[in-house]
Every structure is written in structure tokens, then in C-alpha cells.
Amino acid sequence: xxxxxxxxxxxxxxxxxxxxxxxxxxxxxxxxxxxxxxxxxxxxxxxxxxxxxxxxxxxxxxxxxxxxxxxxxxxxxxxxxxxxxxxxxxxxxxxxxxxxxxxxxxxxxxxxxxxxxxxxxxxxxxxxxxxxxxxxxxxxxxxxxxxxxxxxxxxxxxxxxxxxxxxxxxxxxxxxxxxxxxxxxxxxxxxxxxxxxxxxxxxxxxxxxxxxxxxxxxxxxxxxxxxxxxxxxxxxxxxxxxxxxxxxxxxxxxxxxxxxxxxxxxxxxxxxxxxxxxx
Amino acid sequence: xxxxxxxxxxxxxxxxxxxxxxxxxxxxxxxxxxxxxxxxxxxxxxxxxxxxxxxxxxxxxxxxxxxxxxxxxxxxxxxxxxxxxxxxxxxxxxxxxxxxxxxxxxxxxxxxxxxxxxxxxxxxxxxxxxxxxxxxxxxxxxxxxxxxxxxxxxxxxxxxxxxxxxxxxxxxxxxxxxxxxxxxxxxxxxxxxxxxxxxxxxxxxxxxxxxxxxxxxxxxxxxxxxxxxxxxxxxxxxxxxxxxxxxxxxxxxxxxxxxxxxxxxxxxxxxxxxxxxxxxxxxxxxxxxxxxxxxxxxxxxxxxxxxxxxxxxxxxxxxxxxxxxxxxxxxxxxxxxxxxxxxxxxxxxxxxxxxxxxxxxxx
Amino acid sequence: xxxxxxxxxxxxxxxxxxxxxxxxxxxxxxxxxxxxxxxxxxxxxxxxxxxxxxxxxxxxxxxxxxxxxxxxxxxxxxxxxxxxxxxxxxxxxxxxxxxxxxxxxxxxxxxxxxxxxxxxxxxxxxxxxxxxxxxxxxxxxxxxxxxxxxxxxxxxxxxxxxxxxxxxxxxxxxxxxxxxxxxxxxxxxxxxxxxxxxxxxxxxxxxxxxxxxxxxxxxxxxxxxxxxxxxxxxxxxxxxxxxxxxxxxxxxxxxxxxxxxxxxxxxxxxxxxxxxxxxxxxxxxxxxxxxxxxxxxxxxxx
Numbered sequence: 001x002x003x004x005x006x007x008x009x010x011x012x013x014x015x016x017x018x019x020x021x022x023x024x025x026x027x028x029x030x031x032x033x034x035x036x037x038x039x040x041x042x043x044x045x046x047x048x049x050x051x052x053x054x055x056x057x058x059x060x061x062x063x064x065x066x067x068x069x070x071x072x073x074x075x076x077x078x079x080x081x082x083x084x085x086x087x088x089x090x091x092x093x094x095x096x097x098x099x100x101x102x103x104x105x106x107x108x109x110x111x112x113x114x115x116x117x118x119x120x121x122x123x124x125x126x127x128x129x130x131x132x133x134x135x136x137x138x139x140x141x142x143x144x145x146x147x148x149x150x151x152x153x154x155x156x157x158x159x160x161x162x163x164x165x166x167x168x169x170x171x172x173x174x175x176x177x178x179x180x181x182x183x184x185x186x187x188x189x190x191x192x193x194x195x196x197x198x199x200x201x202x203x204x205x206x207x208x209x210x211x212x213x214x215x216x217x218x219x220x221x222x223x224x225x226x227x228x229x230x231x232x233x234x235x236x237x238x239x240x241x242x243x244x245x246x247x248x249x250x251x252x253x254x255x256x257x258x259x260x261x262x263x264x265x266x267x268x269x270x271x272x273x274x275x276x277x278x279x
Numbered sequence: 280x281x282x283x284x285x286x287x288x289x290x291x292x293x294x295x296x297x298x299x300x301x302x303x304x305x306x307x308x309x310x311x312x313x314x315x316x317x318x319x320x321x322x323x324x325x326x327x328x329x330x331x332x333x334x335x336x337x338x339x340x341x342x343x344x345x346x347x348x349x350x351x352x353x354x355x356x357x358x359x360x361x362x363x364x365x366x367x368x369x370x371x372x373x374x375x376x377x378x379x380x381x382x383x384x385x386x387x388x389x390x391x392x393x394x395x396x397x398x399x400x401x402x403x404x405x406x407x408x409x410x411x412x413x414x415x416x417x418x419x420x421x422x423x424x425x426x427x428x429x430x431x432x433x434x435x436x437x438x439x440x441x442x443x444x445x446x447x448x449x450x451x452x453x454x455x456x457x458x459x460x461x462x463x464x465x466x467x468x469x470x471x472x473x474x475x476x477x478x479x480x481x482x483x484x485x486x487x488x489x490x491x492x493x494x495x496x497x498x499x500x501x502x503x504x505x506x507x508x509x510x511x512x513x514x515x516x517x518x519x520x521x522x523x524x525x526x527x528x529x530x531x532x533x534x535x536x537x538x539x540x541x542x543x544x545x546x547x548x549x550x551x552x553x554x555x556x557x558x559x560x561x562x563x564x565x566x567x568x569x570x571x572x573x574x575x576x577x578x579x580x581x582x583x584x585x586x587x588x589x590x591x592x593x594x595x596x597x598x599x600x601x602x603x604x605x606x607x608x609x610x611x612x613x614x615x616x617x618x619x620x621x622x623x624x625x626x627x628x629x630x631x632x633x634x635x636x637x638x639x640x641x642x
Numbered sequence: 643x644x645x646x647x648x649x650x651x652x653x654x655x656x657x658x659x660x661x662x663x664x665x666x667x668x669x670x671x672x673x674x675x676x677x678x679x680x681x682x683x684x685x686x687x688x689x690x691x692x693x694x695x696x697x698x699x700x701x702x703x704x705x706x707x708x709x710x711x712x713x714x715x716x717x718x719x720x721x722x723x724x725x726x727x728x729x730x731x732x733x734x735x736x737x738x739x740x741x742x743x744x745x746x747x748x749x750x751x752x753x754x755x756x757x758x759x760x761x762x763x764x765x766x767x768x769x770x771x772x773x774x775x776x777x778x779x780x781x782x783x784x785x786x787x788x789x790x791x792x793x794x795x796x797x798x799x800x801x802x803x804x805x806x807x808x809x810x811x812x813x814x815x816x817x818x819x820x821x822x823x824x825x826x827x828x829x830x831x832x833x834x835x836x837x838x839x840x841x842x843x844x845x846x847x848x849x850x851x852x853x854x855x856x857x858x859x860x861x862x863x864x865x866x867x868x869x870x871x872x873x874x875x876x877x878x879x880x881x882x883x884x885x886x887x888x889x890x891x892x893x894x895x896x897x898x899x900x901x902x903x904x905x906x907x908x909x910x911x912x913x914x915x916x917x918x919x920x921x922x923x924x925x926x927x928x929x930x931x932x933x934x935x936x937x938x939x940x941x942x943x944x
Contacts, residue, residue: 008741015738019760022771038780082660101664109879111896112916115903120671145667165366168333171353172360173380187370206764209881226766234774242767249763257755270414
């Protein structure tokens with residue numbers, strides 16, 4: 001039985017209004033002809049035009065994508081290894097420290113991660129000579145470090161919920177441990193690895209604070225570009241840029257949602273098939 | 280007996296301070312269906328996992344076909360296992376699952392395909408070859424697991440609670456199927472189960488385990504009819520058990536049972552002395568109910584206290600003058616109209632049993 | 643099974659690679675910050691001295707934390723802002739999460755996606771969206787100042803409500819950006835609850851509110867704690883929101899760390915403040931979550 005409570009439904013309505021009114025308002029004002037961002041001066045698409053002709057934005061977007069692809073791929077490799085290690089190897093030297101290292105970046109305030117990475121890179125440049133200057137490399141290294149632990153969390157929980165007997169079964173049927181990993185473990189956890197990669201990618205694309213600390217002159221990612229403009233106030237061209245980003249992300253999330261829904265429908269059909277096979 | 284296929288020699292296994300298996304020694308012959316029977320936590324699964332190679336014995340040795348298995352990893356043992364959860368690979372089709380173990384065999388693709396087809400035929404799953412595990416029923420999954428474990432023609436097949444996940448009707452049917460497949464393939468089976476009926480129907484021999492120790496090994500009939508301890512008697516079927524004192528020893532043994540308030544006779548066993556305290560064990564189905572007084576030995580008078588009707592048979596609980604209750608199992612041979620019942624609530628009845636059916640237990 | 647995995651060297655790689663990475667790029671930088679908090683500020687480059695003519699444990703930074711009102715105020719402001727944001731998130735998020743569990747299945751997936759959608763869009767842009775709303779000339783500001791003027795006597799009338807650059811704005815935007823972090827764990831928790839327990843309580847004579855108080859609420863405490871931590875921890879160390887919409891005369895601690903570091907170039911002081919932030923606010927939560935995670939792993943492996 002489902003109880004319908006008017007209070008809960010009002011709160012849901014209020015909550016979603018709270019979520020979406022600011023975003024909708026931002027989208028509407030991106031079509032504002034007036035240069036004053038908060039005063040309506042008629043409909044216009046000129047800010048989109050000026051955005052397109054602004055090469056800075058395209059360059060920043062491309063740089064962000066490059067960093068995000070590299071860092072999320074590395075983060076997925078290391079994060080998956082750590083997730084498997086924590087889920088499968090219950091006893092090894094330094095496990096407590098390791099599991100601490102894997103949770104700490106999740107809850108460490110970004111400012112602290114940011115300044116500690118910055119100090120580290122400055123001292124590295126001074127005493128080791130690598131990375132010589134702050135920029136692409138340092139930003140990527142920092143992104144790998146703080147996004148890999150998100151991958152670890154996802155992979156680890158998938159590993160813990162998987163039936164360990166299937167790995168034993170493969171071993172029992174003649175596979176060596178590395179073959180078990182390749183044939184069984186990795187394919188079974190591959191959805192978790194994929195969502196880990198997506199999360200790491202999003203985190204990297206979205207990061208301001210840590211990037212701001214670890215970047216150097218000439219390395220301006222999209223969030224850093226927006227950050228430097230937004231600090232000066234609300235401008236209509238940022239509204240236009242924000243609208244494009246929100247729409248792009250919205251379309252992706254929507255597509256993912258539809259795909260997941262389809263998969264669920266298929267699973268339901270399979271269940272019915274299994275049920276019929278029973279008779 | 281020739282060299283046994285499996286020889287377990289003084290094997291113990293500890294996890295930290297917990298001793299899961301304590302000094303177990305047993306042998307399993309080629310072609311046998313051997314059951315490890317016991318409640319949860321009795322060590323039967325640990326023993327099975329040691330045979331598969333997933334756990335190493337803390338003490339003792341395991342030989343399979345005469346070879347010491349201590350240094351042999353699971354993937355090199357001539358042993359395959361059917362897991363309780365079936366452990367089918369969720370991302371592979373039925374035929375890929377069945378063929379997985381053959382990847383490690385030196386055989387051509389055609390031979391491999393042949394073997395897979397043969398296995399699917401054996402378990403009657405050919406029409407489902409391309410389905411994924413979540414697209415078939417529980418009973419079919421069980422058969423895939425069986426086919427997969429048999430595909431590499433192991434010398435020994437380990438089955439961990441093979442029927443536990445199936446519903447009652449399917450279980451009975453599958454039991455016979457398992458037996459016929461074992462007969463056709465000739466592979467030795469070691470079955471772990473907590474279900475005594477399953478163990479009795481399937482097995483050539485049973486080992487009853489309790490708290491890491493093997494309490495008794497024998498043919499199902501022998502273990503059931505001649506249990507060596509109160510634990511085994513209780514675990515396999517139900518039993519009436521009373522403390523008794525040996526009065527005289529002859530062709531049969533006469534004991535005095537305070538709970539019954541009289542002396543009764545039991546089957547002769549070796550090694551008892553007059554005056555010794557033993558347990559008199561009597562299975563409910565060995566007792567006959569009479570509506571009128573009878574002459575002879577082993578006659579116990581009482582009153583029907585409770586009656587449970589199961590259909591094909593009924594369970595009576597008879598109260599004795601001492602207040603003790605005796606369970607009696609009787610087949611309902613007559614059509615079940617109420618007046619045809621053997622006895623009814625509060626009827627006075629007389630119970631008898633042949634002396635040979637009563638067992639005396641020292642443990 | 644573990645023993646066969648352990649025998650092979652490749653397991654060392656699986657453990658070793660991420661371990662070494664985190665040691666080098668996370669633990670060492672963190673230890674440097676801890677060491678830095680005991681260093682002395684100098685006019686060299688890099689701007690600190692440690693050992694040699696400087697004391698090994700210079701506690702001047704920590705001493706200033708207790709004597710300089712700036713730091714104490716920053717800590718108090720952060721604590722209050724984060725706590726208020728957490729409570730407001732709970733007040734709005736709990737009914738929403740509970741409401742989500744009561745919606746029919748088809749709709750529920752759509753609404754859940756709508757909760758997650760802002761989470762995937764840029765954090766910075768979500769803060770920015772509020773900057774547009776809170777400005778003195780914005781339609782939103784005119785709407786609420788109009789409502790205010792209509793409610794109160796003429797003498798208190800205002801032309802606009804001061805929203806931007808206040809602590810209120812910081813809390814409001816924190817609630818806005820962190821609300822999904824509260825709703826999602828709460829929803830996950832509430833969705834797992836057995837609905838027959840509610841029915842049993844009702845059957846035993848409880849009215850809906852009593853059912854909520856006696857059955858639902860106690861069982862959802864783990865969700866409340868998880869959501870609360872996910873909001874409180876990042877809120878306490880928040881840098882972006884106070885920088886964009888906050889009152890620069892009463893900065894939050896994240897901003898103080900950043901300013902000490904970048905503008906004042908006082909690395910030791912920035913490090914002291916960072917270590918203090920960890921010890922005071924994040925440390926207790928880290929310890930809690932460590933034990934929580936360990937208890938969960940143990941439960942699952944058993």
C-alpha cells in the first residue's frame with residue numbers, strides 16, 4: 001500500500017522548483033539582449049554568437065577534455081586496482097594505511113588537497129626538477145590522485161557484492177589467477193569500471209579548486225576560465241555558455257537514463273523468459 | 280578394495296582459534312557417491328573446499344588417485360566442483376559456461392564443440408545453449424553447473440548442496456537424474472548436504488559430521504538402523520531415547536528403563552556389562568499401536584495425547600503413566616474416515632516392538 | 643582462495659601501483675603540509691625555513707590561531723554556516739527523499755534522475771545561477787522585496803533585499819548545491835526499509851505521524867548521518883561559494899587558507915590553519931567513517 005501524503009508531495013514540488021528555477025532563469029537570461037545581465041532588454045541570440053567567435057572558450061574546452069580523458073583513464077586503472085586489492089586481499093602489510101589513503105581524499109576539503117599538491121609540486125620542481133613547471137602535467141597528476149578514489153569506492157563495492165564463487169569456479173575449471181581476472185572478474189565488474197570512469201571524467205571536467213592551485217600560466221581549463229570571469233560578476237555571455245553546458249550534460253544524462261530504463265525492461269523480459277522456461 | 284580414489288589422512292583445519300575440521304580420515308572408492316552429512320558449521324563444506332584446493336589443511340594430507348595434493352593448486356587438480364550458488368559466469372551463455380574449462384584442454388575447436396554438445400545433451404539443455412544464465416530457470420541453472428563441472432571429465436566431482444536451491448518437487452526429480460548421470464559417466468561424486476533424506480537416497484555411503492568430527496561412516500541403511508551414537512540416531516530421522524540400565528545379557532539384552540517404569544528387551548550388542556548405564560533408542564516407526572491389551576514382552580501401556588495427520592501416515596504421541604511421551608509413526612493403511620483411525624485422542628493404547636528394533640547406545 | 647592469489651607476484655602489482663601512487667601524490671604532500679605548519683616564514687623562495695637557524699617546531703602559527711580574532715571568527719563562521727546548511731538540507735531533503743519512495747515506480751526513476759541531473763552539471767555554474775537571482779535588480783530580488791514591502795509597514799520598506807555577499811547567501815547556495823548529497827543516501831536508506839513494518843505499526847494502532855516517529859525515523863538514522871556528513875564536510879571547507887557570494891569581511895576558513903597562501907604568501911600560517919581545520923572538523927568525521935567502513939567490510943565479508 002502506498003500512502004499519499006500531501007505534505008510530502010508539496011515538499012517534492014517545492015524541492016524541484018528550488019532545483020530548477022535558478023537554472024531556468026539563467027537559460028532565459030542567456031537570450032537577453034541587454035548587456036546588463038539582470039535587466040530584461042528583449043530577446044536576442046547575440047551572446048551565443050559572441051561565444052562562438054571567442055576562441056578562448058574553445059581552447060579551454062579542448063584542454064579540459066584532454067585532461068579529463070587522460071586523468072580519468074589513469075584514475076580508472078589505478079582506482080580499479082585499488083578496489084580489487086581492498087575487496088580481494090583481506091590481509092597484506094599496510095592494509096589499514098592503504099584503506100585510509102583511499103578514503104581520505106574523499107573527505108579531505110579541496111582547499112587542503114589543493115595547497116598540499118601545490119606545495120608538493122613547487123618543492124618537486126625545486127629539488128627534483130620534475131614536473132619542471134606547473135601546467136598540464138601537474139593538473140593531470142592532481143586530478144588522477146583525487147578522482148581515483150571515487151573509482152575505487154565504486155569498484156570495491158561491486159566486488160564485495162559479487163559472488164566470489166564464480167572466481168573459484170573458474171579456478172576450479174583450470175584457470176590460473178590471471179586468467180580468472182581476465183575472463184571472469186574484469187568482465188563481471190566492467191559496468192562498475194565504466195561508471196567509475198564516467199564519474200572520474202565528470203569530476204575532472206568540473207574541478208575548480210584543485211585545478212586553480214595546481215595550474216600554471218597558459219593552462220586554462222574551462223572551469224578556470226569561467227571561474228576567472230564569474231569572480232567579476234554576472235555577464236550575459238557566461239549565461240549563454242552555462243546554458244550550452246547544462247543542455248549538453250542534460251542530453252547525456254537523459255540518454256543514459258533512457259538506456260538504463262531499456263536495460264531494465266530487457267531484464268524484466270529475461271526474468272519472464274526464465275519463468276516460462278520453468279514450466 | 281583397490282587403491283581408493285580419495286584418501287584423507289588425519290586432516291584438521293583451523294581458522295584462527297576456530298577448529299573447523301578435526302582429525303578427519305576417510306577413503307572414497309572409485310565410482311562411489313559419497314555424502315558428507317551434517318548441520319551448518321559441522322565442517323563438511325570446509326572439507327569439500329580442501330578437496331577442491333581452495334583451503335589448505337592445517338594438519339594432514341589429502342591424496343587423490345594416489346597423488347599428494349598438498350602442493351597442487353586448484354587449477355591443476357583432477358577435481359571439479361558444483362557450487363551451491365552454481366557460480367555460473369553471468370556474462371557467458373550456457374554453452375560458453377559449459378565449454379569454459381575445455382579452454383585449458385589440448386583439443387581442437389571441433390572436438391571442443393562436440394564435447395559441449397554432448398554435455399548439453401546429457402543434461403537436456405541443448406535448446407537453451409545460447410541463453411544467458413539469468414534467462415533460464417533455477418533447475419536449468421543447476422544442470423548447467425553440473426554439465427560445466429563434468430565437461431572436463433574429472434576423476435572426482437564435488438557437489439556442494441546440489442539440490443538446496445530447488446523446490447521440493449524438482450528436488451526429488453533431480454535426485455534421480457543426478458544418480459543416473461553418475462551411473463552413465465562413472466565419475467566419483469562427493470556430495471555435501473544437510474538434508475538426511477537427500478543423503479540417504481543419493482549415496483552409496485554417508486559420513487555423518489558434527490563439530491568438525493566424523494561421527495560415523497557407512498551405507499545409508501547401516502547408519503540409519505545401527506547408529507553408533509545418540510547424535511547420529513537423532514540426526515538421521517527421529518528417535519525415542521531413554522536412559523536405561525543393563526539388567527541381564529543373553530540372546531537379547533534386558534534393560535531397566537525408569538522412564539517406562541518397566542524392563543524391556545533390546546538387540547544384543549557386544550561389550551556391555553550388567554549394571555552399565557546406556558541409552559535405549561527406539562525409532563517411532565518400529566512401534567506398533569494396539570487398541571486392546573496384548574501379551575508378551577515389550578508391551579507398554581499409555582494414552583493418546585496428541586495426533587498429527589500427515590496424509591499417508593500419522594504421528595502419535597503417547598503419554599505413559601510416568602508422564603513420558605513416546606512418539607509413534609504409523610502408516611494410514613485404511614481410507615481416512617475418522618472411525619477408521621488407529622486410535623483417537625485420549626484412547627487407551629498398548630505399544631509393542633520387536634526386541635531387535637531397539638538399539639542400545641553407549642555414547 | 644586467498645593463498646593461491648598471494649603466491650603470485652602479480653598481486654603485488656595490483657596492490658603496489660595504487661598504493662605507491664597515493665603515497666607519493668597524496669600522503670607525502672599532506673605530510674609536507676603538516677611539517678610546513680611548524681616551519682617559519684622567511685623572505686626566501688620558497689617562502690619558508692625549516693630547521694637550521696629556525697626552530698624545528700615553530701608553534702607561532704598555532705599560537706596565532708588562538709590569539710588572532712580573524713581565525714577564531716573564520717572557524718566559528720564556517721562551523722555555523724556548515725551546520726545551518728546541513729540542518730536545512732535535512733529539513734528539505736528528508737521529506738523529498740521520503741516523498742520519492744512514495745511515488746510510483748515509473749515516475750520515481752524520472753524524479754531521481756532530476757535529482758541527480760544538477761549533480762552532473764557544473765558545480766560552478768550552479769553557484770553562478772544563484773548570483774543571477776540574488777543581484778539587487780534581479781526579478782527574484784524584486785519579487786521578495788515586493789513581498790516584504792507588502793507585509794511590513796511603510797517605514798520598513800526597502801528597494802531591494804541585500805542577498806549577495808552575506809552569510810545567508812552562502813548558506814542558501816550551499817543548501818542548493820549540496821542538497822542532492824543529502825537526498826541520495828537518505829533515499830537509498832528509506833527505500834530499503836520494509837514497508838510491512840509501517841503496516842504492522844498502523845495495524846497496532848499508530849497514526850501516520852506516530853508511525854513516522856516510531857518506525858521510519860529511527861531506522862533512517864544511518865542515512866541521516868551519511869547525508870549529514872556528505873553535506874557538512876565539504877561545506878565546512880568550502881572555498882568557491884564564499885568567494886563568489888560570501889561576505890568578504892567575515893570569510894570562511896577555506897578562504898582564509900587560500901588567502902594566507904596566495905595573497906599573503908604565508909605558507910606556514912596557511913598550513914597551520916589547514917591542519918587545525920582537519921583536526922577540528924574533518925578529523926572526527928574521518929575517524930567515524932573509517933570505523934563505519936571497516937564495520938561494513940567486515941559485515942559483508944562474513
